[in-house]
Amino acid sequence: MRRSRIITFKINGQDIAAREDETILELARQHDIHIPTLCYLEGVSAFGGCRLCMVEIKGSNRLFPACMTYPDESMEITTNSERLKAYRKQTVELLFSERNHICAVCVSNGSCELQAQAYDLGLTHVQVPYINPNLPVDASHAYFGLDHNRCILCTRCVRVCDEVEGAHTWDVMGRGAEARIVADLNQPWGDSLSCTSCGKCVQVCPTGALFEKGTSVAEMRKKHEFLPYLRLMREGRDGGEE
């Protein structure tokens, strides 16, 4: 294990002593300080895409993604200011407006991370106009389906497929609001040659975008827990490196 310096800093006024090679998000979680996330997933690399974990650091007017930022000696971090709450709420609001998220008839209703964040942040209405894009469902795979209407482009599926399964079936095509998750070279999932049908992407997807076929409304339950265990077991097998 790499040696690292111990530093001291503050989160929300609380003194914290920690190794400098852990992110603000990881350290906050170790100390039971809540920072909301959607794209972050323990067991795969951080991506900094959803912008829900933004925090304030004293001395800078910028906001920093907690999942990508490492603390410095004497840093003073705020995770729950009114400004941050307002930004987070707006971010989730924009996610809802971008695709067609209809919780009431979604397979993940009641166990969706996007829905849970909206509840937590007190999002009662979407103030910006809905885009209502006309998006297809890819149901060509024998066991799983991909509903682009419910995708928030968190790329958890892309990272788990690449970093854990090693298949790299999923990737992202296009830019901005036009970006889409694609299988292989933008072909139907069922035609993908690289997909091993392991289902990891389905289990880590925070919404109902990836689902097991045959599940009805509110029946989809994702099992995220497998991932840290899988990493742990593989580390042991590879000789306990890192």
Add this chain to the structure above:
Amino acid sequence: MSKTITIDPVTRIEGHSKITIQLDDQGRVADARFHVTQFRGFEKMTEGRPFYEMPSLTARICGICPVSHLMASAKAGDALLAVQIPETAANLRRIMNLAQIIQSHALSFFHLSSPDFVMGFDADPVERNIFGVMKKHPDLAKDGIALRKFGQSIIELLGGKRIHPAWVVPGGVSSPLTQEDHNTILALVPDALERIQRTLAWYKDIFGNFDPEIRSFANFPTLFMGLVDANGELSLYDGKLRIVDAVGNIVADQLDPARYMDFIGEAVEPDSYLKSPYYKPMGYPDGIYRVGPLARMNIISRCGTRLADQEWAEFRMLQRGAVLSSFQYHYARLIEILYCTERIEQILNDPDILSHHVRAHAQPNAFEGIGTSEAPRGTLMHHYKIDENGLITWVNLIIATGHNNLAMNKGVLQVARQFIRSGKIEEPMLNRVEAVIRTFDPCLSCSTHAMGQLALDVRLIGPDGELVDSVRRG
């Protein structure tokens, strides 16, 4: 000079509609029509969705009868899977469907229609509502509220919530019945039986006061259609179609509902979003038929439960052959509440009802599936086509209210002719025109695939479009 009276919207029904009445030069009724003015578009909206989502998607058509759509949709899903669902699952679905019919019938009879029976059709509209019933006949109002609660509580115990439960799925149901919920439902039955029997006794006592209405509320010969089981008994969850004519003869029996296209045609009128189905062998518009509680009481050979069969025998004494007045939809509705309550008890006493085997799993094995069940208002059909991946490519929903469209139109004309004489708008007349529609308990939100604003806007318009008279209440 000829005139048109428009009643828009029609009140104390579920959904949006209007009625127009054409008067001739002498101020007599020349024609009357019932228009459904809302448009839903669920058949288009659901294209491209996985068929597994269809029960919950189509349940959103209606907040009062979501369960009926769940049943027909899940059965269409069973057909796509091409599986035989476990008997316990079918029985649990049956219980929920019976509970749904109880709560919907209670809403129709007590909340929407009983004000006319308690206060009279000529009463002040300010008083003529469920609150008036509470004041004048509080026990009746309490029975109604308790019966609706009885049905809704069962739906909640089975499906987790009263409105739009997601528990009914293609292949069965998503969770078994617990011993605790089983006991809770059984314990509710005696109270419900007492209340519905009390209401039936009251109704039999008072309906004689409404002879003019009984004579004119869509009282004419038509065919009647509904599901029966193999013995001709009342069947609300599954079964085969039977069609009976006005004198009570069986015209067709044990028709496979999945072949509805062979014997039901659908005509489209330019002035309504509601299609007009008819019985094909007799053509349009002679193939007019009615569905729903009155039709079911007319087609069956018996109900199949003890108390309901006694009431049914008495009901059939009203008229030789079939009972033709739509006014008696109300009577039929009460007998069905009694039947449903008895049936729920029977099914709960089935030794396998607590079995945990409540779902069949399969990939889609057929590209086309049809599900049929009896909704409170009559026969409901969901017809789906899917692609090889299980995504919906085509949907046709034949809704109970649609089957009754021709009869409702004819009924409006009949009652308008009976009660409109002077060519002037008078409130009691308007109420009767609405009341004939109310006997059918139409669900317009379902049938056209919004919510009603409870106001009434009536206009008398001359042939040149000039406003002759108007009345507004709201």
